[in-house]
Amino acid sequence: MSNALTMARPYARAAFALARQNGRLSGWSSLLAASARIAADERVGALLGNPALDANGMVELVMPPGDVDPTYRDFLSALAENRRLPLLTEIAGLFEALRAEEEQVVRAKVTSATALDAAELDKIKAALARRFGRNVDVETAIDESLIGGAIIDAGDLVIDGSVRAKLARLQTAMTH
Numbered sequence: 001m002s003n004a005l006t007m008a009r010p011y012a013r014a015a016f017a018l019a020r021q022n023g024r025l026s027g028w029s030s031l032l033a034a035s036a037r038i039a040a041d042e043r044v045g046a047l048l049g050n051p052a053l054d055a056n057g058m059v060e061l062v063m064p065p066g067d068v069d070p071t072y073r074d075f076l077s078a079l080a081e082n083r084r085l086p087l088l089t090e091i092a093g094l095f096e097a098l099r100a101e102e103e104q105v106v107r108a109k110v111t112s113a114t115a116l117d118a119a120e121l122d123k124i125k126a127a128l129a130r131r132f133g134r135n136v137d138v139e140t141a142i143d144e145s146l147i148g149g150a151i152i153d154a155g156d157l158v159i160d161g162s163v164r165a166k167l168a169r170l171q172t173a174m175t176h
Contacts, residue, residue, distance in 0.1 A: 004090050007084065007087055011087065012090075012093075012094030012095045015028060015075055016102075020102065022069070022071060024069060025102070028095070029099060031072050035088050036089045036091070038062045040089050048085050048086050056080075059077050059080050062076060105135045105136070105137050106129075106136050106154055106155065107136075107137045107155070108124075108155075109152070110139070110150055110151070110153075111141040111151045112141075112143070112146065112149070112150040113142070113149065114142065121140070124138065128154060131157075132154070147163035147164050147167070148162065149162040150162060
């Protein structure tokens with residue numbers, strides 16, 4: 001387990017508890033994702049490591065634009081004071097995992113060679129929902145190198161039904 005994840009875990013749990021207490025899980029998801037994208041920029045990362053920048057300056061640097069929940073600002077201030085703002089990417093990821101567990105949602109990524117139509121996507125969602133006994137939130141991606149078929153990544157379950165993988169298995173079988 002990475003050291004960053006170990007350090008991020010208590011902050012993600014605290015963020016989740018605050019968001020749940022205020023009924024703002026979705027809002028905090030968006031805020032954390034935005035702050036994580038900002039903090040992941042290498043120019044921002046260099047500034048976050050600058051000892052001359054005070055906690056308020058660091059918070060302003062990673063604060064998403066617009067009206068922000070004051071509790072979220074306080075959370076970022078606590079991260080800044082403890083020099084943990086560079087962990088925002090890990091915190092956001094752990095927060096999303098906690099949220100998915102709370103909402104009993106499985107998040108899956110379906111990567112296909114071509115765009116899937118709504119009917120195909122609905123079939124995949126239904127099959128995954130039956131398998132996991134939970135609602136399924138599907139993100140799609142296109143990778144033309146798959147040639148055909150799809151790869152479904154749902155946490156611990158990965159199903160590689162791509163033509164590329166089938167050809168690789170066939171090649172291995174023929175050479176051994």
